[in-house]
Amino acid sequence: MDFFILMLAFPLVSGLLLTVFGERAWAPNLNVIASGGTFLSAALLTAEIVANGPRFAFGEEFFIDSLNVFLVTLTAFVGLTTSIFSGPYMRNEAEHGKLSKPRLRLYKSMYQLFMFTMLAALTTNNLGILWVAMEAATLTTVLLVSLYRTPASLEAAWKYFILCGVGIAQALFGTILLYFAAERVLGETGHALLWTHLVDVKGQLEPTIMALSFIFLLVGYGTKVGLAPLHNWLPDAHAEGPTPVSAVLSGLLLNVALYAILRCKVLADGAIHTDFAGNLMMGFGLFTLVVAAFFLSRQKDIKRMFAYSSIEHMGLITFAFGMGGAVANFAGLLHMTMHSLTKSAIFFAVGHATQKTGTQMMESIRGIMRINPLLGWSLLLGTLAILGMPPFGVFASEFMILTHAMKHHPWATPVLLMALGVAFASIFGKVQPMVFGEGEGRKLAHAPAVTPVFVHLGLVLMIGLYIPPYLTRWFNEAARMLG
Amino acid sequence: MNTIPLSAQLINLFASVILLLAFAMLAQRRVLQLVNLFALQGATLSVSTLVVAFTTSQHHLYYSAGLTLILKAILLPWILHRLVRRLHVKSDVESLINVPTTMMFGIVLVIIAFNVALPISQLSSTITRGTLGIALATVMLAFLMMITRTKAIPQVVGFLAMENGLFLAATSATYGMPMVVELGIALDVLVGAIILGVFFFQIREQFDSLDIRHMERLKDS
Numbered sequence: 001m002d003f004f005i006l007m008l009a010f011p012l013v014s015g016l017l018l019t020v021f022g023e024r025a026w027a028p029n030l031n032v033i034a035s036g037g038t039f040l041s042a043a044l045l046t047a048e049i050v051a052n053g054p055r056f057a058f059g060e061e062f063f064i065d066s067l068n069v070f071l072v073t074l075t076a077f078v079g080l081t082t083s084i085f086s087g088p089y090m091r092n093e094a095e096h097g098k099l100s101k102p103r104l105r106l107y108k109s110m111y112q113l114f115m116f117t118m119l120a121a122l123t124t125n126n127l128g129i130l131w132v133a134m135e136a137a138t139l140t141t142v143l144l145v146s147l148y149r150t151p152a153s154l155e156a157a158w159k160y161f162i163l164c165g166v167g168i169a170q171a172l173f174g175t176i177l178l179y180f181a182a183e184r185v186l187g188e189t190g191h192a193l194l195w196t197h198l199v200d201v202k203g204q205l206e207p208t209i210m211a212l213s214f215i216f217l218l219v220g221y222g223t224k225v226g227l228a229p230l231h232n233w234l235p236d237a238h239a240e241g242p243t244p245v246s247a248v249l250s251g252l253l254l255n256v257a258l259y260a261i262l263r264c265k266v267l268a269d270g271a272i273h274t275d276f277a278g279n280l281m282m283g284f285g286l287f288t289l290v291v292a293a294f295f296l297s298r299q300k301d302i303k304r305m306f307a308y309s310s311i312e313h314m315g316l317i318t319f320a321f322g323m324g325g326a327v328a329n330f331a332g333l334l335h336m337t338m339h340s341l342t343k344s345a346i347f348f349a350v351g352h353a354t355q356k357t358g359t360q361m362m363e364s365i366r367g368i369m370r371i372n373p374l375l376g377w378s379l380l381l382g383t384l385a386i387l388g389m390p391p392f393g394v395f396a397s398e399f400m401i402l403t404h405a406m407k408h409h410p411w412a413t414p415v416l417l418m419a420l421g422v423a424f425a426s427i428f429g430k431v432q433p434m435v436f437g438e439g440e441g442r443k444l445a446h447a448p449a450v451t452p453v454f455v456h457l458g459l460v461l462m463i464g465l466y467i468p469p470y471l472t473r474w475f476n477e478a479a480r481m482l483g
Numbered sequence: 484m485n486t487i488p489l490s491a492q493l494i495n496l497f498a499s500v501i502l503l504l505a506f507a508m509l510a511q512r513r514v515l516q517l518v519n520l521f522a523l524q525g526a527t528l529s530v531s532t533l534v535v536a537f538t539t540s541q542h543h544l545y546y547s548a549g550l551t552l553i554l555k556a557i558l559l560p561w562i563l564h565r566l567v568r569r570l571h572v573k574s575d576v577e578s579l580i581n582v583p584t585t586m587m588f589g590i591v592l593v594i595i596a597f598n599v600a601l602p603i604s605q606l607s608s609t610i611t612r613g614t615l616g617i618a619l620a621t622v623m624l625a626f627l628m629m630i631t632r633t634k635a636i637p638q639v640v641g642f643l644a645m646e647n648g649l650f651l652a653a654t655s656a657t658y659g660m661p662m663v664v665e666l667g668i669a670l671d672v673l674v675g676a677i678i679l680g681v682f683f684f685q686i687r688e689q690f691d692s693l694d695i696r697h698m699e700r701l702k703d704s
Contacts, residue, residue, distance in 0.1 A: 061663075128664030135671045139678055146682065151689050155698035157682070162638065165675070166626065169645050172668070173622065173652060180607065180656040190661055208602055236701045 007041035015112030022105025035083040042076035063125035066477040081452035086244035088446040114140040145241040156236035163233040171220025177213035202270025210271035224257035228291040238307035243351030250310040251344035281322030288315030293419040297426035329479035335397035345456035346382040352448035356441035367439025378453040383431045393463035490538035497531035498614035505624040525555030596620035611655040621648030635693040
């Protein structure tokens with residue numbers, strides 16, 4: 001049994017089935033079961049890779065190694081928990097008259113197809129297919145962002161489509177340039193876009209073209225990562241779309257886009273022989289971090305605020321990978337994992353909190369702890385975790401990034417500390433009165449699913465206290481591969 | 484003086500026509516005419532690819548040319564035409580900046596594009612290398628069109644024209660991407676156009692207009 005094919009088949013087949021049968025009573029269960037199947041096959045695939053090393057699939061078109069297999073597992077895991085969370089959440093939304101049956105069908109089928117495109121983007125060996133899958137990921141989520149059909153959500157979806165479309169067009173030009181550089185070395189064998197072939201000859205690729213190509217790729221995929229100044233779509237899309245979509249956009253899509261940049265960076269580094277690519281990423285990362293930190297303090301909408309927090313963390317991760325080297329890459333990968341788990345947990349908690357209080361405006365949300373203690377604790381703990389408080393895992397990765405920056409790029413440390421400090425003050429200052437204090441909430445027809453929140457936070461806590469040795473080995477291997 | 488072979492001259496001629504059409508689209512104020520210009524650009528692109536395929540006997544370029552003709556000269560313009568009629572978009576396209584100024588910007592962009600493309604074309608050995616600058620210029624002009632237009636449909640035409648420019652870039656620098664990638668890109672463009680079609684109706688339902696200036700409410704105060 002090939003677990004790789006199973007992993008791609010689950011979301012694809014169920015996505016197509018749900019487009020037809022999405023209105024049946026069993027459709028939400030199918031959504032969860034398919035996500036569970038995807039996760040199970042991803043886990044078994046990971047076990048196989050850990051035991052036998054990297055492998056190809058479908059000839060050389062797909063390639064799974066230690067770098068992408070960990071992202072595959074993460075994606076499948078968050079995909080599963082989000083589908084569990086979205087069950088009661090979407091039923092409550094339908095109950096409140098915000099969504100009709102056909103829209104729920106659209107949601108479920110697009111959700112599965114979105115998972116498919118992301119898993120395909122992560123596992124493909126062909127940089128052209130990577131582009132196609134990234135664009136397809138945008139297309140599947142555009143209609144999800146506008147699911148409520150409110151003026152604001154339509155505007156958000158339009159912005160998302162146009163900005164990401166323009167961005168991804170830049171990435172296509174970058175890919176064309178890369179292909180051009182590769183064809184001069186590899187010839188017209190049809191292998192010139194396969195990453196495994198490119199990495200073998202990366203030293204011979206023409207440096208000028210590769211530098212130009214990397215700029216286009218960074219700007220293009222960087223739009224999807226949410227790097228400033230191309231981040232405008234991100235807060236809108238997160239705030240106006242349904243919460244499960246915000247959770248997967250923040251927790252997964254941004255990671256996948258960053259992964260695309262990392263794959264290209266390995267090639268660019270090999271060809272250019274200087275820190276050009278790394279410096280570019282450090283600059284973009286630091287700028288993004290600072291911009292996001294200062295926008296955080298001005299937010300009034302809770303989902304918008306956490307969307308800016310995602311931008312902030314993506315900036316930090318981009319900065320870490322920009323520094324390069326085994327330690328910084330390790331920290332970057334760890335932070336990617338921690339951010340995905342924590343941020344999706346926060347969005348789950350925020351989703352139910354907004355349903356309880358009926359608003360996304362932070363000044364109207366008060367006393368969640370009193371309305372539902374479990375929900376209050378999950379929001380509070382999630383916020384503390386994302387702000388980098390020990391003993392959560394985000395602290396570990398942020399600490400590693402900071403100490404590494406102090407050692408090798410001391411000039412950046414004050415900027416980093418200031419941005420993290422501003423972010424801490426703005427987020428905590430706003431979450432604290434929402435959690436404590438007096439407030440009233442309505443009773444929900446379907447009990448919120450808080451299990452996914454605590455599973456995520458539990459994992460983040462565990463990694464903060466103790467990283468299992470196989471996980472360390474795995475991260476180390478991936479970090480080494482990034483150079 | 485060495486003479487340029489006829490095929491290369493033809494390729495350069497078609498590339499120039501594509502650039503001219505990009506300028507024409509920038510200046511065009513009527514939506515239906517804009518869609519027709521886009522169709523014409525797609526057709527020119529297809530013919531130019533055909534000439535490259537014939538001269539270099541790259542067989543997969545024949546398929547690309549066919550795909551371009553079907554998708555960009557027939558199918559997408561047809562979808563856009565239907566949309567324009569179904570949505571009763573009658574009024575002229577409004578531009579944020581007046582046409583002569585836009586054209587001036589366009590000329591500056593073309594000069595920039597040629598300068599950026601120069602080092603790449605020098606390294607290229609393809610018969611089409613001269614057109615890389617034109618391809619980049621087409622991409623940038625389409626980008627300019629997206630920025631200056633205030634209605635949804637012209638923005639989308641700009642988006643699709645940008646894809647035309649990128650396709651030209653791919654044929655001029657490398658004789659086209661591998662077939663599987665090109666099919667994937669074509670599929671994405673088609674699905675994107677269909678989703679946008681659905682989306683237009685949603686926008687129309689909400690705002691009673693396709694003017695995207697209605698959609699400037701989401702801002703950070």
